[in-house]
Amino acid sequence: MSRPRIEIFPLTPARWKDLEALFGPRGACGGCWCMYWRLPRSEFGRGKGEGNHRAFRSIVRADARPGLLAYADGVAVGWCALEPRDSFPALDRSRVLARVDDAPVWAIPCFFIARAWRRKGLTVRLLREAASHAASRGATVLEGYPIAPSKGAVADVFAWTGIVGAFEQAGFKEVARRSATRPIMRKSLRARRKLG
Numbered sequence: 001m002s003r004p005r006i007e008i009f010p011l012t013p014a015r016w017k018d019l020e021a022l023f024g025p026r027g028a029c030g031g032c033w034c035m036y037w038r039l040p041r042s043e044f045g046r047g048k049g050e051g052n053h054r055a056f057r058s059i060v061r062a063d064a065r066p067g068l069l070a071y072a073d074g075v076a077v078g079w080c081a082l083e084p085r086d087s088f089p090a091l092d093r094s095r096v097l098a099r100v101d102d103a104p105v106w107a108i109p110c111f112f113i114a115r116a117w118r119r120k121g122l123t124v125r126l127l128r129e130a131a132s133h134a135a136s137r138g139a140t141v142l143e144g145y146p147i148a149p150s151k152g153a154v155a156d157v158f159a160w161t162g163i164v165g166a167f168e169q170a171g172f173k174e175v176a177r178r179s180a181t182r183p184i185m186r187k188s189l190r191a192r193r194k195l196g
Contacts, residue, residue, distance in 0.1 A: 004072040006122070008129040010065040011079075016057065018069060018076040027053055028112040029160060034067070034081050037088035037109040044090075068133060070126055072117065079112040080126040082134060085143065096179045097145050105186070106139040110160050123162055127170035135189040142187045144172060150181055 011019055027033040031048035033056040039047065047055060059066050066087070070078035081088075085107040091097045108130055113122055127144070134142050146162035164174075164183060172185040 006125060007071045008068050008126065009071070010133060011060060011067050011069050012065060013061050013063060015069055015076075016060050018071075019060075019079065022069070022076040022079060022114060023112065028079070034079070034110065034112075037081070037090045039090065040093075041090070068126055068129055070122055070129075077114040077117045078122045078126055080108060080123075080130055081110045082106065082108050082130045084139075091145070096182050097184065098178075100143075100176045100184055100186075103141050104139075105141040105143040106134040106137075108142065108144040108162070111162055112160065123166040124169045127162075127166060127172070131170070131187055131189055136192050138191045140189050140191045142172075142189055143175075144185050145182065146185060148177075148181045148183055 009015065022028075023033065027049065031050075031052055033052035035044055035047065035052040035055055038044075038059075039055075044052070056066075064083070064087075066083050067079060067081040069076050070080075083106065085091060085099075085105045088107055088109050091107065091109065092099060108127070111123055111126065131142050144162055144167050146164045146167050147159060148164045164185070167185045170187070172187045174183045175186045176184040
């Protein structure tokens with residue numbers, strides 16, 4: 001049996017239906033629709049479900065390209081949010097994930113991997129492509145906020161920000177740790193064009 005062909009593309013309006021199919025009726029997890037890091041907690045809570053769905057669809061319709069979709073033989077199986085950190089203001093309201101410095105970083109705050117594709121290296125593939133994509137858009141620093149499990153494996157439901165090991169495999173280094181299990185990791189990039 002041949003291995004599936006993996007391809008990774010930015011999320012565009014034309015790919016919206018693929019993201020909806022991947023996220024399913026629950027919006028990836030509990031009605032999030034990738035809005036958790038974008039909104040104040042009260043607004044996020046009020047929008048859980050259809051409100052967050054509409055809000056994220058508006059972002060995608062504006063062609064912001066707010067992340068990457070991974071496909072296996074043409075079917076969306078993985079998601080990685082990816083934009084300048086300013087797109088995720090809730091990060092700055094977190095004591096643990098507050099800015100390390102004034103560097104103009106791009107952020108990867110979350111992933112969603114289809115159940116059948118978990119623990120198969122897809123997160124590492126997404127991270128590597130995220131670095132290339134961010135560099136092509138002028139980024140010089142890419143940052144993520146993975147979980148560092150204190151004992152053994154972490155349950156999938158808690159791994160939505162990624163796992164330290166995947167970030168390490170993709171060339172990220174720890175730059176801060178304000179909590180035993182939540183490092184901030186970065187990868188330096190060579191920007192291929194200026195942000196504009």
